[in-house]
Amino acid sequence: MKLIIDSVNFLLPALYFVTVWAYAKAFFSDSLSAKKIKTPLFLSTVGIHCCYLLARTLFFNHPPITNIYEIMTMMSFSIAATYLVIEFWTKVKGTGYFILILAFIFQFLSTIFIHDMEAVKPVLRNNLLGLHVSSALLGYAAIAISAVYGFLYLMLYHHIKSSRFGVIYTKLPDLEALERMSMVAITFGFALLTIAIAVGMVWLPRAFTSFSYADPKLIGTIGIWVLYGVGLGAKKTIGWQGRKIMVLSIVGFVISFFSLTIVNIYFSGFHNFH
């Protein structure tokens, strides 16, 4: 079992790489064969990734959320799975390259640095923790995807403005669709972060004696939550749209990324994972 888990660990970045390559081929050079294989390839990659995470959970007897590199493979899976839902939901199949490349990077880092922890603190085997972490992860994945669509929106926006009618212009979906996809992702991300924060507030003080409301990660996450809340509110009330709100989605992601990495590694008190 250990051997299988280890080999799949190395297989996954390769699978993501091939999938990303097929999506890139389909997008940039319009290759028919790439268009045909990309979705089945992607489905099997996500399927294998799902089995890998289950196998890890069963074999090590805890969900893979106990250190930052386990979190990264979960993050990679969350991004891929969320994108899968988006692709099937919106039927817009051209943008996978830009999103799955994130899944590839997270999985690649995880594969290289992951180490198996057999002895895990009992506090990390709690069901509420599972809910807290998985909703936070899916929330961050949604935020990342929203930022990618925001980025694609800005690219297309500037290409159209400056009358450049190349690949970006021909292949990307229209601006309104990109904005809509980004907004759907933000709304989901916001809802999931709300759950993560709520569960955290209830459960953390009970589980950790060292819990403090001044924890940098807690403050960071709440900051992000407030930012997205304000953005969504502005869209609803003032009717903000177009470029401004897309810039906001990218800024939000950059801050989230900072909170998830730098803060986690250098500043965190009780809230660290390694």
Next chain:
Amino acid sequence: MNIVAVGINHRTAPLEIREKVWYSDDEIRAAVVDLKSNVFSECFLVSTCNRTELYGITKNGTPTDENGALIDQLKDFLITSKSASHAVERKHFYHFFSIGAVNHLFKVASGIDSMVIGDVQILSQIKDGYNIAFDAKATGSFTHRLIQATFHAGKRTRTETRIAEGAVSVSYAAVELANKIFSDLGKRSALLIGAGETGELTAKHLVGRGIGKLLVTNRTRSKAEELVASLGGEVVDFERLTQHLLHADIIISSVAAPQHILTKNDISRTMKERAHRPLFIIDIGVPRNIEPSVNNVENVFLHDMDALSGIVDQNLQKRKAEIPKVNAIILEELTEFHNWHESLQVNPTIADLRNYFEAIRQEEVAKNINRFSPENRELLELVTKRIVNKLLHTPTTSLKNGNDESLEDKHTKLHIVRSLFGLSKGAHDEEEK
């Protein structure tokens, strides 16, 4: 193949010559009836603003370049039946024989012979021309098969290549651009300012794509009313132009005015009032109607003639790059058509029929040869061969003596023989198309 094609197009003659030999539906009908009774066994005529082409099956023998008299006769016919001899000459026409004529027809149908490469209309224009001839009973089994093969080739090029993709006119490019900014034009409204031709065409295409609402305005209100009468929509006051900007998502401006009719200030103010909802402005006025710096306002997309022509040029280049793929398809379709035609020749059919019987004879002999004593085996060969020869004698002579039959009867007969005995080379079911 007994087919000959004579035609005139944008390559061989300018518009003022081509329009002289443009045939209306009634004229096509009269012409094909005349030609069918005097020159051809089957024929049809296609006439569009870019070409007039006549395809005919001669009554006997394959025409070649030595049939100069026939070609001249056909060219003169096309000129004189339109009384155009003062302007149109024989040198404005081209001609093709046999498989060359089929090749030309396939090229026309696939759009690579068109003035605008990949033109999608030509296929339906060929269909119209053929249908008129069909109704006038000027067509037959050969032209029927030819037209089916033509549609097959034409449709394949459109589905298997990108020859017809991308906007190749400024007005379509504008609509395509609108579709890159807005998902659903049905929820958007457009404002047409002025009555220029390109502006009108763009509005027409937008209506064709189901634009939610069309507003039209003009300094001379009656002109706007005329447009609304033909396109639908609503006329609004030119004097209150800036107010209407609030309700439009797409603005098409083609006014002949010495200075800008909309400035950056106008648009900035409007954008605030419309909560920065994206605004797409197409400026096709010369000189330009909209201050160019408007493009710097957030969520405003301003494009002029130059930008749109850029899209058109780019799409034309892409279409040109598809021509080799189209030629490959045409070659395949030509081979198929040629095979079908070959299969309808008498001699190959007789040979196929004989081979079919001979194969059965040999199979049965091989199966049963051991039942016969060695001295009787030679006799077995002899007797079975004789039976086959006798069975085939009548059908063979009937096929060979069909010279006095019409081409159509001959084809029908060969077709029946082939399908009865399953000699299917190239002669696959016509029904499947």
